[in-house]
Each structure stands twice: as C-alpha cells, then as structure tokens.
Amino acid sequence: MNALLEKHADEIQVILAKYPVGKAGKRSAVMPLLYLAQHEYGYITKEAIREVAELCEITDTEVTSIIGFYSLYYDQPTGKYHVQVCTDLPCALRGAEEFLEKLCENLGIRVGETTPDGMVKVESVMCLAGCDKAPMFQVQSTEGLEYHENQTIESALDVVNKLRLG
C-alpha cells in the first residue's frame, strides 16, 4: 500500500518519465518525489520516506540521507511559513542584518524563532541570488517559494501579518 502513489499516480508518472528507464532513472526521481511528499504531508513523514523509497527502489536509509543533506526538506512539523532573510555578504553590505534584527524585534521574537501563533518562523539563510535587491527574503511553505525584494521593515511586516492571517 503506497498512499502517495494512489493519490498522485499521474503526477508520479510524469516525474518518473523525465528520467531514463531502469534502476538509475528511478533513483533520480527521489528529489522531485520528496517535494511531492512534503507538499502532501506538510513535512516528510516516516511513512513518506518508505513510500518514496519504494517508488525509487532504494532503501529508507538512502532517502533519509538525501533529506539530511539538502536544506529544503523537513523531516518534522514546522511553522507553516518560513520567512528567510538572506544575510550573506552582498545583502549584509546593504543592511540585511539590521533589517532581520529589527523585523524580529517588531514581531517580538528572536531570529530563528516562530511567532506565538505558530504561523511564521523568521530565520537567516544563505544567498538567494537577489543581491541587488536587498534587503530581501523568501517565504517558504508547502505551497512553494515566493521572493520579496527591496523590502523595508514596514513592507516586510505587511507580508508577515498577511501570512499570519493564514
């Protein structure tokens, strides 16, 4: 019984068809299938690991190692939205560190914490290729990723408050 396959049979076929026929090609589907599972379950559950492993014909351990290596997969429940501010060098030169501190201060949390309603986690991340439009951040959720650039504290609070409404 593979719930992921039953629910998303067509989408899984499209994913598998991208890669060559055979064992090596099936293994290539592990990353897109993990995204699919994360979207479906909110995070990568133990059951999802088993389902993806079965579809790719690899072991649960191999799937788990992929989840651990790449930073965009979550193996436990997490705040619904992640507001991820880039504070790497080019952004930092344009005030991204102060921006992140002030944003958190305004929300009454510290960097890396989640708002009390459990809706929004605010954290710093590595370069997002938006260096000329700093301060900038991405909003990450199971629905996908969205960039917000050339931000002020006011515009960022606006975004966060809208997210908190759900």
Add this chain to the structure above:
Amino acid sequence: MTEHILLRHRDIPGLDQIDTYRQNGGFEAWRKVVSKMDPDDVTNEVKASGLRGRGGAGFPTGLKWSFIDWQNWPHYVVANADESEPGTFKDREIMESNPYQFLEGVAICAFAVKANDAYIYLRGEFWQIAHKLDQCITEMESGGYLGDKLYRTNTSLRLHTHLGAGAYICGEESALLESIEGKLGQPRLRPPFPPAVGLYGKPTIVNNVETLTNVPFIISRGADWYKSIGTEKSPGPKVFSLSGCVNRPGNYELPLGTTFRELIFDHGRGIPEGHKIKAIMPAGASSSMIIANDEALATPMDYESVPNVGAQLGSASVIVIDDSVSIPWLLNKTIHFFKHESCGKCTPCREGTYWMMHLTERISQGNATMNEVMLLQDVANQLKGKCLCALGEFSIEAVLTGIERFPADFKTVTAKSNS
C-alpha cells in the same frame, strides 16, 4: 553597448512570450542547425566564436563540446542553473525574462553533441522559475520545436527541469550530476570529466545558463560578428552582477574587457556619499580581494587582465566594498557561508572551513591576538591544493588576500586584546 544580446528582454518587452520571441527571430538558429547543419559544424562555429564558459572557469565552450566521447551512448546535456554564489544573480534574470533564448541555446548544444535529452538543474529556491521553464518547454513542444522528427529530420529532443533542494555545492558540475542521479550532492574525483563520464556514467556536456544563452546569436550572426564584441581572447558580451556598496546595484550587460571603473562608477553610479571605495571582489564570495586603487579600477574585466591585479574574473559577480567595511567582519561572513555549504566529503574543506569560521569570528569581534591571525593564515594555507573541488580551494581566497592586502584592518581589531 547599444543592443542587449543576453538581457535582450530589456530592449524587447514580452520576450518571455513565445510569440514575441518568434517575431524577433526566435528559433531561427535552431531551425538552421537542425535543417541545414552538421553537428560538427555547430561545434566548430562555437569554437571559432571564442565563447568561454560564463559559470566561472572561462573554459572554451566549443572545445568542451568537442571532447564528447563518440564511442559511448547516449549523450546528455545539462544546463547548470544552480546559481548560488553570493553576489551572482544573472542567470536568474535571463531565465525569468529571456527564457526561450536560453532554452534554444540548450537545444543547439544538444544537437551539436547528438543528445536526445537535456536536463536543466535549478537551485530549489528557483521553484517559480522552474515552473515557468516547464510552461515554456510545453509551448516549445506544441510549436514543434521539441519532440521527435524535428523539421522533418531524424532529430529528437526533450528538455527536462530538475530542482535541487538548497545546496551550494550542487553548482559544482560533478556534484550536480550526482544530485540529478538522486544521490548526495558531493563532487566526484576528476578526471574523468563529464564529456567522457558524466550523467549516469554517459558522456555529458555541462554548461552554465549564460554560456548557453550566447549560442543562438553565435549561430545566427556568426562567429566573426561575435568576436567583434569584447577582447581578442575574451570575446562576447557578459552580464556583470554588481552588488554591495554601490549606488545602483544590478545586472549590466557589457562587452568583456570593460573596466571596473566604468562598471562601478558609470553604470553603478559610484559609492554611497561620504564613503570611498576600498576593495573589489570580482567573483563573488569565492573571490580574492583586490585593493581598489587607480590601477585596479583601470583594469579591463576579462579573463586575462583580472589576474594581473591578483584575482580571477570568475562569474563576474562584482561585490564593491567601501571604507566603512571591516575586512575581518567580511571574512567571517564569507567563511560562515563556506562552512555552512561545505559538503563534508573531503577533510581539508570540512574541518578547515570550521576552524576558519571560529578564528574569523574571534578576530572580527576583537577577541583575538596577532597569533590567531597567523593561525588563520596557516589553516587557510593547509587547505590550498588539498580539496576535492573548488569550494574549499576558493574559500581561502578572500582570507589570504584580505590579510595580506589589508593588514591595517587586522591591527585595529587585535589591538584590544594585545594591550
């Protein structure tokens, strides 16, 4: 330059729509190669153009294509759209606004090496761009530009996007191939190089997005036209990503060989008022630090000239540093990045970036002595030439050149603990 070649959407609004692209000469190069040219002629034209890889290494593109192993099949083409170097944001603009020219370049490369499948590897954060490219690929399939028996020949081609999931190391070509294969994104020992042993062990050409975006114009206008732009050894246009302490950061498409001064002071409108330019990092966080004196500012930005002032052009991600910035703070920033992104496979990089992070942290906070600055230099030198890939090797560039070229910055931060 009056006309944009790579950022052509800046001259032609709506170029990300297939009809607009077609009305402006789109896919003519693709039709020309499929219906009238031999794969070898395509490679020779790209060779003759002098195009060099825009991902950082500057390797001659046509030469790379000619290395494909004709004895081993099938062949693959992989476009490196993992753009993750701090300070680099050019491929993103190309894919968002001029996607068809890029995809046409991928297609032409695939034709030249007789690959029937090509993968576009995008960093996971480019989720929306991948979605957009998927739509473009569907449009190209409906338009008869992709699929089987193209232009009534035996040419077949399919393009596929593949999303990474947040790992800088996957921009390294062999780690990228591992990642497509569903493995940890860790570099392979090279040689063999991908044109001999690449994706699924098969001959593979890996090229950067910007590199491939040049190709349709090389085919339609010819190698001689291409060589008329830029310098003799570094021909063609280049997208310079300008960031940091500058009034107008952004992407600027200029001929290779444009001076730092023109980019920073004419196009970027100079340094914020009240400050002076202090240093330039021409290749993102992986770059050496250049002292921004008159000689450096007069230097042409091409693959041959930048080494004369002690750095590499790399991906031309020019980070400008002004006199308000402390070099120890900056080094801690870059090393924090490399420590976070080290894949952990080889010991010098994994342990070296860890120790350099702690040392730069202490130094930048003024809690260190000159002995620790020397220790930092020592650790950096121990990484040199010992890492499996460029991540570790490049992590020390800013550290070593920062200490050597800006010694005054280290005297002040260590003075407190020395007294």
